[in-house]
Amino acid sequence: xxxxxxxxxxxxxxxxxxxxxxxxxxxxxxxxxxxxxxxxxxxxxxxxxxxxxxxxxxxxxxxxxxxxxxxxxxxxx
Numbered sequence: 001x002x003x004x005x006x007x008x009x010x011x012x013x014x015x016x017x018x019x020x021x022x023x024x025x026x027x028x029x030x031x032x033x034x035x036x037x038x039x040x041x042x043x044x045x046x047x048x049x050x051x052x053x054x055x056x057x058x059x060x061x062x063x064x065x066x067x068x069x070x071x072x073x074x075x076x077x
Contacts, residue, residue: 004045008034020045022055 006020016037018029027048029041048055 006038006041008037022048024052024055 004020006018008016008018010016014032016031016034018034018037018041020027020041025048027041027044029037029039029044031037031040
C-alpha cells in the first residue's frame with residue numbers, strides 16, 4: 001500500500017484542485033467538488049504509477065494500515 005500526501009484547495013473560480021508532488025514531478029486533479037478533484041487526482045497518480053512505478057519518495061505501508069493501495073489507484077479509472 002502506498003500513502004500519497006496531497007493538498008486540496010478551492011480556486012478563485014470556485015472549482016477544486018488537488019495536488020500531489022514528488023521530487024520527479026507530480027500529479028494534479030480538478031473538479032467541481034472536492035470529491036471530484038480527489039478522484040481526478042487518483043486517476044492522474046495511477047497513470048504515474050503505471051508509467052514509472054511507485055515514486056521512491058512515497059511511503060509503502062502494510063495493507064492493514066489506513067490508506068489507499070496502489071491497486072485502488074490503478075483501479076480507480
